[in-house]
Amino acid sequence: MPRYANTGEFNVLYPTRRKMANILKRIIRNDVVDGEGTLVESIRINAKITGFQKLEIQIVAMYYFIFLNNGAFLWNGGVITPRDFVAQFTDELNAAGITAEIYRQYTEWLTKKYPLVQAVDVLEKQQKIVYTFEAVDPPAGFTPGFPLDV
Numbered sequence: 357m358p359r360y361a362n363t364g365e366f367n368v369l370y371p372t373r374r375k376m377a378n379i380l381k382r383i384i385r386n387d388v389v390d391g392e393g394t395l396v397e398s399i400r401i402n403a404k405i406t407g408f409q410k411l412e413i414q415i416v417a418m419y420y421f422i423f424l425n426n427g428a429f430l431w432n433g434g435v436i437t438p439r440d441f442v443a444q445f446t447d448e449l450n451a452a453g454i455t456a457e458i459y460r461q462y463t464e465w466l467t468k469k470y471p472l473v474q475a476v477d478v479l480e481k482q483q484k485i486v487y488t489f490e491a492v493d494p495p496a497g498f499t500p501g502f503p504l505d506v
Contacts, residue, residue, distance in 0.1 A: 364406075365404050365405065365406050366404060366405040366461070366462045366465050366466070367403070367404045368403035368404060368405070368458050368461065369461060372403075372454065372457060372458060372461065373401045373402065373403055374401075375452070375454060376401045376403065376413070376449065376454060377399050377400060377401045379445065379448045379449065379452065379454070380399055380401070380415070380441065380445050381396050381399050383441055383444050383445060383448065384396050384399070384441060387439055387441070388424075394418055395417060395418050395420065395421060395424075398416070398417050398418045398492050399415070399416070399417045399421075400415075400416040400417070401413060401414070401415060401416070402414040402416065403458070405458070405459075405462045409483055409484055410484045410485075410486060411455070411458060411459075411483065411484065411485045411486070412486050412487075412488065413485060413486070413487050413488070414487075414488045414489070414490055415442070415487060415488070415489050415490070416489075416490040416492060417489070417490075417491075417492060418491070418492050418493060419491035419492065419493060419494040419495065419498055421441070421489070421491075422489055422491065423436050424436065424439050424441065425438065425439060425440065425441045425442055426438055427439075442487055446485060455483070455485070459483060
């Protein structure tokens with residue numbers, strides 16, 4: 357049986373990532389006129405903890421999510437005002453206790469994998485969340501790597 361490489365990264369468990377995706381879908385559904393469309397259905401969440409306390413959340417969604425979140429000035433003079441989905445998402449994760457749940461899972465994983473590490477004090481004080489974005493079905497000329505404003 358092949359084994360995964362030990363990179364020291366903790367991948368957030370699937371049920372937790374599914375809860376996270378459902379929260380983001382609800383936020384978008386409540387804001388967008390056609391809240392049952394492609395954007396909502398395309399949302400997926402990948403999350404892992406690296407560097408001992410940094411929670412990296414990757415949002416995978418249709419390419420135009422970045423423009424709705426960050427806002428944009430259009431070629432025809434139009435403007436998309438920023439909707440700050442990611443800031444709302446962060447607040448909702450904290451309110452629902454999901455961020456605490458992730459760090460609890462991580463602490464449990466750490467103590468099982470590395471029993472000598474006393475990480476609880478550090479994790480309670482130095483939590484950091486970083487968001488990245490992976491575009492689904494981007495048009496020609498779309499530049500990946502836009503940061504998500506939080």
